[in-house]
Amino acid sequence: MSRIQTVFQRLQGEGRKALIPFVTAGFPEPALTLPLMRALVEGGADIIELGVPFSDPMADGPTIQRASECALAQGMSMRKVLDAVRAFRSENAATPVVLMGYANPIEAMGVETFVAAARDAGVDGMLVVDYPPEESVAFAGAAKGAGLDPIFLLAPTSSEQRFADVAAVGSGYIYYVSLKGVTGSGKLDIDEVARRIPQIRAAVGMPVGVGFGIRDADSARRIGAVADAVVIGSRIIEEIEQSPRDEAAQRVAAFMRGIREALDTIGSAKGVTQ
């Protein structure tokens, strides 16, 4: 069983929801990536999504674009992201790390080389935003062959046919994008999410995480009540932007604890189908 599956199974047994924070590797500076990952765990992260910066982040809003530009300007690269994961893994064997990014840095390294390097560094899964299922049969196959979970998105615009397409190639969990738009937008429609998640969960047979637009304890609690996992990205990047460098890690941990507490008040969790 993969580290990701292990986490969801444990949480289901405890009746709790997964908290999945996102940070951009190399932001606000490469030396802070490891301390920030530690802070996320300290604040209650179950899985970490680590953003691989890309020059053209088409699916991201201004906050994550800024973080990517800042990281790249300081020389962040795929190799250095993997180095950060390796360092994290040497001190934490339990918390899964999912890389989130775009196809080109992977293709530049070569899919096979990347998958092997990611596995060796201790990566658990990959979400490649611009690899929809139809373009990632080879990639997903290579990832699964190396014991890594290829994670896919579903969106409010996705049909039931898409649920099946994604379930056929994906593993680990499904990331449901809770709104039409880019990361960091604010138009979260919780009723829509509540209506869709049970359908998706039944169709894909995997836990379903929800992200895009979750910014505080209240929205996290309401989404957590219907989903298996809550993903928070832009809001954490903003927290880092607003903190003095030497306090960023503490403030991120404190923010995370607020979300964690809210999620843990949900109580009895219904139905992770694993």
Next chain:
Amino acid sequence: MQMADTPYQFPDASGHFGPYGGVFVAETLMPALAELREAYAACQNDPEFVAEFEYELKHYVGRPSPIYHAKRWSGILGGAQIYLKREDLNHTGAHKVNNCIGQALVARRMGKPRVIAETGAGQHGVATATVAARYGMECVVYMGSEDVKRQVANVYRMKLLGATVVPVESGSKTLKDALNEAMRDWVTNIADTFYIIGTVAGPHPYPMMVRDFQSVIGKECLVQMPEMVGRQPDYVIACVGGGSNAMGIFHPYIGVPGVKLIGVEAAGDGIETGRHSASLSAGRPGVLHGNRTYLLQNEDGQIIETHSISAGLDYPGVGPEHAWLKDAALADYVGITDDEALQAFHNLCRLEGIIPALESSHALAYAAKLAPTLPKDKILLVNLSGRGDKDMHTVAERSGIQF
């Protein structure tokens, strides 16, 4: 009409040209692209749509555009005869409008009241703003803030036409960033918005759809050249930014015996300086803006900043069908520097009384290099993709003149 059988059947059903093309976008856009594929397929098979497109091209754009024999210039160069396909005479001054009309008509059939576009030089933005005004649609144009500065006149033209121009401050603040921002808008406003992409790039079906709409250029040439000179040209030459004017004139000629196709990329300060936009000559395959194609990128797969004196060629990618044509050796791709393009620009002004766009000047410059190496009875057909009014500022600045 004499149309050759294209020696390949691309894109395939999934939008690929061999290893290139495809649909590399976030899940949120997948249903919108499926909807567009269906709508476009319905339009293609609808004689009413085809008739309306042709009517608009004839009466609004002024097609067919003429072919002109640049006799004086050819004489001075002393070799092959140069013929110009006059896309600069189109309404709005470039080939871009052919595609905008096609896509706006598709948008109207889909019931989308709002259109968005990206633009570099501003020609595609102006063409989109023009057809949006013509069809009563809301129009938003994304433009890198660097290009907004370089192309002041076109920004004002778009505003006159009723469009909103949004300067894009992210990344390199040029065309590729405008495209990113337009994609973000589209994802956010899918229900009422149609994205009019300005070149043969982007996710399937855009490279195919834009090619189809621009193919009117080459189809006209296939008829006009025999009428004018009794045969088809020996070479067809066009500049390549994203590649739409080149694909428009190339595609009907692919497979016509004896016709060589040459795409001219912007070599900027010279390929060896690294300051250029020659993706096919100096790039590697990768994934950007929804398709797999040749890209200018660093070791880590980050897209690098490009340079060209012409904003319309200043793009780090190229349409996937050009990537395929290059690999299949069905077309050749060469580079022309800023200085060479400027020289051709001035020569055409002085010798033929035609002020060409700086983009098109790259194709002209290659023709001027090639012509003297060939006998006088050889024929070069150059796509004069646009006129140079928009480039007055850039050219004057190079000569140290301020308005």
